[in-house]
Amino acid sequence: MSLDAFVKHSKPQPEPVATSQEIRDRGSTFVANIFKCTTEEEVRSCIKHLRRVTHGAKPASHEISAWRCMVLKKEHTGLMGPDDFEVKSGSEDDGEKWAGEKVLKAMVSEAVMDAVVVVSRWYGGTLLGPARFAHIETCALEVCRTFQQKEELDECISTLSSLDDTLAQLRAELDSLSPDSDASKVKAPVYPVWTVSDLAKAKRLVKARENAIKSVTTFIEQRRRNTA
Secondary structure: OOHHHHHHHHOOOOOOOEEOOOEEEOOEEEEEEEEEOOOHHHHHHHHHHHHHHHOOOOOOOEEEEEEEEEEEOOOOOOOOOHHHEEEEEEEEOOOOOOHHHHHHHHHHHOOOOOEEEEEEEEOOOOOOOOHHHHHHHHHHHHHHHHHHHHHHHHHHHHHHHHHHHHHHHHHHHHHHHOOOOOHHHOOOOOOOOOOHHHHHHHHHHHHHHHHHHHHHHHHHHHHHHHHO
C-alpha cells in the first residue's frame, strides 16, 4: 500500500450524528443523515462517503444536501471575537430541483451550524409533486433537532464535569477549615452513557451541582468568619 493510500485509508470514516426515520410514499423512500463538519472539504467527504459507501450497494436516486459552517474570514486571526468569523452555506439539489433549498431552510430554522444534512431519496416510479418537498423537509428537520439536542447534551456534560471538579475542590477546602468535616470523602459521581433522552436529567444535575457549590461556598465563608 502506498503512503498516500495508507493516509486516506487511515482517516476515520464519517459517521452521522443522527439518522431520520424513513418516510415511504408511493414507492419512494426518503431518509436524512446529518454529519458534523467544519469545512467544505469535510462536507464533500461526508456526501461522498454516504453516496459511495453507505449507499454504494443501493444508490439513491438523489442525495440532496445542504451545509452551514462557521469559518474564519480571510486575513483574520479569530482573536477579535465573533466579527472575525462568517457563515458559509450552500446546497445541492442532485437532480431534485429546489430540494437543496428546502434542506438549507430546515437547517437555518433550527439554527444548526457546522454540519451537513443529506436527504436521500429512492424514487419509486410515481411522481409525488409537492409532497416530496414536505417529506424532504420533515426528514431534514428531524435530524436537525436531534443534532441540536446532542450538541446541548454535550455542553451539559462538559459543564457538569467542570462543576464536579469545582465542587470537589471546595469540599477539600471545607475539610481543611473543619477538622471534623468529611465533605471531601464524597465519592465522585459515576455517570452512565448519555443519550439525547437524558438531556432533561443532565440539565437537572447541572442545576443541582450549581446549588451544591453555592451551599459549600456558604459553609466555607461561615467557617472563615468563625475562625477569624
